[in-house]
Amino acid sequence: MAVRYELIKICKQTGARLGRLHTPHGTIDTPVFMPVGTQATVKTMSPEELKEMGSGIILSNTYHLFLRPGHEIVKEAGGLHGFINWDRAILTDSGGFQVFSLSDLRKIEEEGVSFRSHLSGQPLFISPEKSIEIQNALGADIIMAFDECPPYPAERRYVRDSMDRTHRWLKRCVGAHQRPEDQALFGIVQGGMYKDLRQESAKQITSVELPGYAIGGLSVGESKDLMYEMLEVTTPLLPQNKPRYLMGVGSPDALVEGVIRGVDMFDCVLPTRIARNGTTMTSQGRVVVRNAKYARDFTPLDPECDCYTCRNYSRAYLRHLIKADETFGIRLTTYHNLYFLLRLMEQIRQAILEDRLQDFRDAFFEKYYGSDE
Numbered sequence: 001m002a003v004r005y006e007l008i009k010i011c012k013q014t015g016a017r018l019g020r021l022h023t024p025h026g027t028i029d030t031p032v033f034m035p036v037g038t039q040a041t042v043k044t045m046s047p048e049e050l051k052e053m054g055s056g057i058i059l060s061n062t063y064h065l066f067l068r069p070g071h072e073i074v075k076e077a078g079g080l081h082g083f084i085n086w087d088r089a090i091l092t093d094s095g096g097f098q099v100f101s102l103s104d105l106r107k108i109e110e111e112g113v114s115f116r117s118h119l120s121g122q123p124l125f126i127s128p129e130k131s132i133e134i135q136n137a138l139g140a141d142i143i144m145a146f147d148e149c150p151p152y153p154a155e156r157r158y159v160r161d162s163m164d165r166t167h168r169w170l171k172r173c174v175g176a177h178q179r180p181e182d183q184a185l186f187g188i189v190q191g192g193m194y195k196d197l198r199q200e201s202a203k204q205i206t207s208v209e210l211p212g213y214a215i216g217g218l219s220v221g222e223s224k225d226l227m228y229e230m231l232e233v234t235t236p237l238l239p240q241n242k243p244r245y246l247m248g249v250g251s252p253d254a255l256v257e258g259v260i261r262g263v264d265m266f267d268c269v270l271p272t273r274i275a276r277n278g279t280t281m282t283s284q285g286r287v288v289v290r291n292a293k294y295a296r297d298f299t300p301l302d303p304e305c306d307c308y309t310c311r312n313y314s315r316a317y318l319r320h321l322i323k324a325d326e327t328f329g330i331r332l333t334t335y336h337n338l339y340f341l342l343r344l345m346e347q348i349r350q351a352i353l354e355d356r357l358q359d360f361r362d363a364f365f366e367k368y369y370g371s372d373e
């Protein structure tokens with residue numbers, strides 16, 4: 001079995017799950033936040049720093065690596081693990097979402113998706129079989145089925161036709177997968193913002209026996225309340241003994257609320273993306289450290305954080321580096337933001353263990369958002 005999920009405990013206050021994900025590259029405690037390394041690197045972080053902050057699994061994007069350097073080169077390097085010198089777990093997406101969101105899409109049809117490279121403009125084509133071929137070459141421990149994430153908002157008819165095709169594509173992915181014993185293929189539930197379609201998609205996707213299931217089509221511009229509503233009708237239909245992965249979600253509130261609604265795995269570019277413009281997440285809420293008010297603030301970024309950044313540097317220094325566009329500055333804010341989210345997940349896991357996740361949520365929201373959101 002490539003990837004095995006072990007359910008450890010269910011929080012009596014919320015129903016949230018504490019688990020362990022056993023993979024060929026180590027065991028990961030869940031709920032887990034996965035740093036995103038789009039082009040085979042978590043921007044500005046070394047593998048050693050990611051290990052130091054406790055990350056056991058990172059994400060890389062199939063679309064980007066297919067375009068550059070090409071999956072054959074990565075395969076010759078020994079797969080992604082050899083290429084990036086990371087001996088812990090890796091998850092790759094199927095390329096679906098990036099094709100729709102990055103390239104100038106030409107056509108979606110039963111066979112696959114035609115598009116132009118956002119780098120060279122050259123016409124390209126990805127099918128479920130091609131996506132699996134690329135992911136088999138990249139060698140990630142967890143790979144994703146090729147799906148369509150419908151735009152938001154979208155007509156019911158469009159969502160229904162798209163999700164039916166995603167179900168047909170899943171079967172083609174299973175058929176094309178060459179290494180199921182080494183790489184765990186996850187299916188992806190769709191259904192847009194239509195509760196009945198979500199339930200039907202969950203039933204269709206879970207009718208295919210797989211090591212894990214993802215909840216797609218969310219965090220695409222809908223309100224958080226609508227996203228939570230869709231989670232509430234979807235996760236109860238997913239098998240308890242398999243991991244649930246909510247893609248593209250990573251703000252502190254959405255992580256806590258997602259765990260409370262039965263999600264085990266998350267990924268998001270937010271912490272690394274906002275770090276690059278000097279915005280950080282701290283125990284007292286967001287601190288935009290590039291703001292003038294921090295020019296003479298010689299205190300740590302987050303007084304409650306024991307990360308490398310907070311132990312060694314002041315807000316004034318971080319502000320200076322960011323303003324001066326010094327690379328070291330975004331390394332320090334990136335390190336802290338990732339550390340903050342990984343520590344938040346640790347606190348969430350502890351709260352589940354002690355059956356007090358709702359209390360933790362309320363206290364955390366009060367401190368981070370200043371009001372009970």
Ligand SMILES: C=CCOC(=O)Nc1nc2cc3[nH]c(NC)nc3cc2c(=O)[nH]1
Pocket residue numbers: 092093094095096097144145146147148149150188215216217218219220247248249267
């Ligand atoms: C990324 C891991 C594996 O995902 C896939 O291979 N396909 C896929 N990716 C998504 C990514 C998303 N990001 C957001 N918001 C930032 N929403 C997303 C929705 C999807 C989705 O429906 N499908």
Ligand SMILES: [Zn+2]
Pocket residue numbers: 301302305306307308309310311336339
């Ligand atoms: Zn810190």
